[in-house]
Amino acid sequence: MTSSSSIVMDGLTKRFGQLTALDHLDLKLEGSKCVGFLGPNGAGKTTALKLLSDMIFPTEGECFINGISVQEERKKALAEVGLLIETPEIYPSLTPREALGMIADLRGVPHSEWNARIETVLSEVKMMEWADKKVGSFSKGMKQRINIAASLVHDPEIVILDEPATGLDPRGMAEVRDIVRSLKKRNRLIFMSSHILQEVTDVCDEIALIDKGKLLLYDTLANTIARFSDAGAQSTVDAGLSRPLDSQGEGKLKTSGDIVSFESVEPTRLRITFKGGMKGQEKLLQSLVAMDIGIVSLSGRANALEDIYLQQIGRGD
Amino acid sequence: MAAEAEVTGEHIKAAESVFNVPGTFMQIPKLMRYQFSVYLQSRRFYAMISIIVVIGALLSVVVAHFRPSFINNNLAFYGSLFAGAIPVVIVLAAVFFGGDAIAGEFQNRTGYFLMSVPIRRATIYVAKYIAAFLASLAIMALYVVILLINGVYYFGSNAFPWQLGLSFVLSIAYLAAVLGTTFLFSSLFKTSAYGFVMTVVLFLFGFSLLEDLMSLVVKMEPWMVISYASGVMGDVFSSNIHWGFTGLTTTLTTRGPGGAIFRSTSYTPGVGEGVLIMLAYFIITAIVGLFRFERQEFS
Incomplete structure (x- = not known):
């Protein structure tokens, strides 16, 4: 059943007066995976998500969830969707248990299952101890x-x-990532807009990048990074070491043909610049392991995504 | 077979997790119950109760101390103290509970929480209307209880005129119309203050002014003004109730200095006419308000 989950945006256009917030957006997401929706402020991400939830109405085009038109049959289309759009406020006089009870009630969750479900989700977001506070x-x-x-x-x-x-604080952000991972394990289709590229890199399988209301790319994260990693371009990664780099290790790095330059950010962290895109990164990792300098981690994919993001969006224009 | 069930276990679990979203007519009472509870827990509800208790206490003390002539006649007593005060109570309740009912969903962003549910905008509108109606009715009931305690003190427990019951029924119709109008104003804006101000200005001054202008200057029956229709709540206490569906026109001719003739015309709505006007306000404002909210964007 979950493999048929789908979100379709068909020629979706939204104009606010003279401003075109979304310009004929065509996007089709299917299956169970997490899709990161990226773009700068004002790119049209929230507009697209609001159109998907029928909070605003399209100037042109239509959205479908599981094949049902959101614009024609809101109730039916959103029946199997969990939505979080634009940090809503909850009636201040309600407790989380009451607020979630209201949502469960309106969604048709049987009364006998309320407590179990509410406590499960409150535990998941680490709010169980606040369940009965206003x-x-x-x-x-x-x-x-x-x-x-x-x-x-x-x-x-x-x-x-x-x-x-x-x-959310950093712990909260990590918990959101855990929730998304748990949803992926349960074969859900997750469509998530984010500004945090590390978050997208960590949990998303695919990315859709938009700017000025137009879709710039939609592909898997791996394909995107591979496609845009220019073999001649330089990339930077952070390497974590188990021990400070000694002079012998420094010499090995200087003589390595895979490394363009490096600097010590911290005694046990190096910033290494290399060439060759994904292939180059693979070769670099092999070399670093062979050097026996105590390499324990190499983080570079977020940087790669950031490079692609900036390359596609343009640096500040 | 068992192995197949095991393999697809995840899918079975997912299939079981899909619930049937209740129909619109089932969602209305569900949401109404939560909205009503939100009203009951709100500061404005307690503020409104305090206002009614203060008005009731003042009324009791003033009547007991000054003993106006109407305390000798139960019909006059209830006519003066019920019909004289209940329109103000209704307008206050409507402003308190309906003034920001729709606009507040945009301004306070609580609408984004509700709209995350598969629910029609009309369901939200109707559920909120019924919740505000019940909260207002509770406030009206409180005023009636205070009035009845006073009435029992002066006339005993067997002296409730039937006109009081009829006037109460008419006041419920008036509440439906006023609240409908308030909801319409509230749906026109995304800022609560505009809805509040518009309702207060129109119901406390605007409609009365329009009524006077039409009857005194234009010299026509102000049948399209809601405050004119509200007159029937007091008219039912008079000795000759005009039940009809048309207004009663009374022209008074007086002779002024130098023999000049002055004519003043006043209009009294028939009870049937008053009910029709209130009903029309309720229906028209409900349709326009609903239509407006259906087209409102959470942008």
Whole structure:
């Protein structure tokens, strides 16, 4: 059943007066995976997600969820979707248990299952101890956790998240990533907009990049990085070491033909610049292991995505 | 067979997790119950109760101290203290509970929480309307209880005129119309303050002014003004109730200095006419408000 989950945006256009926020966006997501929706501020990400949830109406085009038109049959189309759009506010006089009870009730979750489901999702967002406190006294991050819980309370087949890490501290961001990973394990289709490239790199299988309302690319993360990694271009990675680099290790690095330059960021962390794209990175890792300098980690994919992002979007234009 | 079930276990679990979203007519009472509970827990509900208790206490003390002539006649007593005050109570309740009912969903961003659910905009509108109606009714009931306690004190427990019951029924129709209008104003804006101000200005001054302008200057029956229709709540306490569906026109001719003749015309709505006007306000504002909210974007 979950393999048939689909989100389709068909020629989706939205104009606000003279401003074209979304320009004939065509995007089709299918199956169980996590798709990162990337783009700079004002690119049209939230506009697209609002159109997908029928919060705003398209100037042209249509959206379909599981083959059902959102514009024609909102209720039916959103029945199996968990939505979090633009950091909603919850009625301050309600407790998380009451607010999630309301969502569960309106979604048709049987009363006998409420407690179990509410407690499951509240535990997932680490808010169980606040279950019976009024939401009015919560911080922005706590409210966002409840919003995430609300989008999951009915165990949806498709989850649409608009900047889910907004207002969350680093621990909260890591927890969001854990939630997304857990949803992926349960074969859900997740469509998530984010500004945090590390987050996208960590959890997403595919990325859709938009700017000025137009889709620039949609592909798997691996294909995207491979496609845009120019063999002649230089890339930078951070290498973690188990021990500080000694003079012998420094000599090995200097004489390695795979490395353009390197610098010590911390005693046990090196920033290495190399050439050759993904192939070059693979070769570099093999060389570093062979050098026996205590290499324990190499993080470079977020940088690669950042390079592609900046290359596609343009540096500040 | 068992192996097949095991292999597809994840899919079976997912299939079981899909719930049937209740129909629109099932979602309305569900959402209404939560909205009503939100009203009951709100500061404005307690503020409204405090206002009614203060008005009731003042009324009791003033009547007991000054003993106006109407305390000798139960019909006059209830006519003055119910019909005289209930329109103000209704307008206050409508402003408190309906003024930002729709606009507040945009301004406070609570609408984004509701709209994450597979629910029609009309369901939200209707559920919120019914919740506000019930909260307002509770406030009206509180005022009636205070009035009845006073009435029992002066006339005993067997002196409730039937006109009081009829006037109460008419006041419920008036509440439906006022709240419908308030919801319409609220749906026109995305900022709560505009809805509040518009309702207060129109119901406390605007409609009365329009009514006076039409009857005194234009010299026509102000049948399209809601405050004119609200007159029937008091008219039912008079000795000759005009039940009809048309207004009663009374022209008074007086002679001024130098023999000049002055004519003043006043209009009294028939009870049937008053009910029709209130019903029309309720229906028209509900349709326009619903249509407007259906087209509102959460942008």
